[in-house]
Amino acid sequence: MFISIDFNSDEAIYMQLCDQIIRAIAIQELREGESLPSVRQMADEIGINMHTVNKAYAILRKDGFLKLDRRSGAMIAIDLDKIKALSELDESLRPVIARAICKDVSKEEAIAMVEKIYKEYGGSID
Amino acid sequence: MFISIDFNSDEAIYMQLCDQIIRAIAIQELREGESLPSVRQMADEIGINMHTVNKAYAILRKDGFLKLDRRSGAMIAIDLDKIKALSELDESLRPVIARAICKDVSKEEAIAMVEKIYKEYGGSID
DNA sequence: CCCTATGTTATAGTAAGTATAGAACATATA
DNA sequence: TATATGTTCTATACTTACTATAACATAGGG
Known part of the structure; x- marks a missing residue:
């Protein structure tokens, strides 16, 4: 995966997650319509708690980078305001x-x- | 004074203080060699605790914007690295x-x- | 020399934020 | 029906932010 968390950083894990996902979108490593791992999968891969991932995803949705769906998981969907x-x-x-x-x-x-x-x-x- | 703190902001008070002092330096409202109010004066003016101001001043010193002296107080001194x-x-x-x-x-x-x-x-x- | 003001440090308490854990829910899909 | 999804809830431990007192060494003014 494209995510690497620095657990010694003074930056919160959920913020590092947000920044790295946004960076991945910027460099087109992630593209419109693509899906991210579910909160549980992502949490397992990184080795952090589900709720931390959920918090990051929720912020990304609020800021117009993701759309979350109960069936299809988290999908890149840029809100171009x-x-x-x-x-x-x-x-x-x-x-x-x-x-x-x-x-x-x-x-x-x-x-x-x-x-x-x-x-x-x-x-x-x- | 040039400082106005938003107590409802999600940004920490000491960070707002840092940012506003740096902004004042940038627009030359504060110039090299000028003195800032002492930690106690500044705290009184803004209506916050002394330690919060002290924290901001310490960061500004660490980041090369201030020099602190026991006699002359806090003085603008840019470290041009x-x-x-x-x-x-x-x-x-x-x-x-x-x-x-x-x-x-x-x-x-x-x-x-x-x-x-x-x-x-x-x-x-x- | 005494008094004051300076930055600095220490301790303590409260509140908020961060991260973890376990459980449960409604819903959509295979 | 069974599974996986986001979502929500409660709970706990830890860290940070902010406040509150108090004390210290030191420099300057009278």
């Missing part, structure tokens, strides 16, 4: 950029880094 | 950009937003 996506991006970028500015990171350097990461993530979107 | 700053920026941007890509936010849109925020934060650095 562009307005919301942009405002969330804005909110996430602000504190990150504030830190960068304090450390004398120029606008050009920051943009170069964004471009680098976009390329790394497959360049599926230009 | 560019390598570290860039690697931290990289690490922070990754999950944010992964989310954006999933939501079909193009590279150009993301870069435009970075430019917008840089301009908002004063354009002191181009």
Whole structure:
């Protein structure tokens, strides 16, 4: 599987799970319509509790990355609310950029880094 | 003061404090060499406990934004470790950009937003 | 020298969040 | 009917967040 949890990390397990699933979608390792392991399967594979996986899945559904169904399990289904996506991006970028500015990171350097990461993530979107 | 805490937020108070102080530095509302209120003064002004402020100050020192002194209080002192700053920026941007890509936010849109925020934060650095 | 203010540390308590465990439920599928 | 699904419930242990007192060494002002 594409999931690897760092149990020594200060980041919560369910958050690591969310981030890694989202990353897998971004690099198209997971595609629209594909199914994820059930909460119990995923929990067994990773070696964590079912409820921790369930929490991650519930957040991913709330944030518009998954649709959960009692019969077909968890399926990738992106909710493309562009307005919301942009405002969330804005909110996430602000504190990150504030830190960068304090450390004398120029606008050009920051943009170069964004471009680098976009390329790394497959360049599926230009 | 430039600090306003949202007590209903799910973000920890000491984290809100850190973010707002860093933002104030970024927009040059606080400048190198300036002093912040003492942990006790700041705690009184905001209406929170001394230790919560102390925790925020300690993190800001660790991350190279402040220097703390027993006599002169807390003073803005940016540690310009560019390598570290860039690697931290990289690490922070990754999950944010992964989310954006999933939501079909193009590279150009993301870069435009970075430019917008840089301009908002004063354009002191181009 | 005394008093005050500084950051710092220690202890303790409450509340909330994280992760675990076991059990049960309704429902859809094979 | 039997199985597997997400979902919900209760319960426990642990960690973190926040508050509350108290104390300490040290530097500066009067």
